[in-house]
Amino acid sequence: MLLGCTMGNCLKINSPDDISLLRGSESISGQDSGPMPIYQHEPLPQMFYPASSASHSAASATNMSEEDQIKIAKRIGLVQHLPIGTYDGNLKKARECVICMVEFCVDEAVRYLPCMHIYHVHCIDDWLMRSLTCPSCLEPVDAALLTSYETT
């Protein structure tokens, strides 16, 4: 429910606080909002393929089959719909990102998973390209979201 109203318009990284994520369409402003065309999105992080090392990721991206490229593009699209907020230093929340084990800084961009675990955006995005589960609780990352995006 909470996620339902955030879908599709929460791509802004510099929102004033994470409450803004919950206001739905009010937070739309300028070109930062709305789903971006996935092919023009930020360069792919280097770690999509378990076997690739940083040095040949560029090469492997061009050698990928069209099918794989579409799959990855869809997954990027899916991941982009998970809300981003800024870390507010609330002591009830995790203090560090369990992926890199570095403490969050106040106002740093964090991505929220449906289970409400938070991570650095670049850390969790790399992980979600490999596995659509929360690294902390292994909860699937919104199966409903997944099916609706992977089948369309």
Place this chain on the structure above:
Amino acid sequence: MANMAVSRIKREFKEVMRSEEIVQCSIKIELVNDSWTELRGEIAGPPDTPYEGGKFVLEIKVPETYPFNPPKVRFITRIWHPNISSVTGAICLDILKDNWAAAMTLRTVLLSLQALLAAAEPDDPQDAVVAYQFKDKHELFVLTARHWTNAYAGGPHTFPDCDSKIQRLKDMGIDEHDARAVLSKENWNLEKATECLFS
């Protein structure tokens, strides 16, 4: 990205060093090289198992893609266990393969391996011979695992009968470990072991 692997391992190293388990001497970890890509772990055999009293050394290799991919772990200390190869030390454990999650750490891996020693899964074996013995001749399995713990991991229980059979094969020019491996596989039947070695 390699930077994330190294900085995480450094933090995890501290975590293990501060952990309760290290105080109890139940797990241990040390560096093998300066690049933080290879470590050596050690776990104590859990109480009330054939591995009790033994110390088992593990080779831990950290991939460049860590923590997005699991560390590569194998037993250096020889061990008789259905989910660990008695020949190579390779481990069959889901969290070291498909069920790895980025929130897992060296500490949780070592503790999971300790749990594996306490609860084998013979239906998902790494070593088919051991798994068969575990299911079919469980008493012999326990004896063999205890004997290996004594021979390779410093376990307290000695088995004069096993030792004398191994000695018989050694007298025939067989290497001690090869003799132990064949006898273990042949359920300590000296005749069958000899046949297997010389046929």
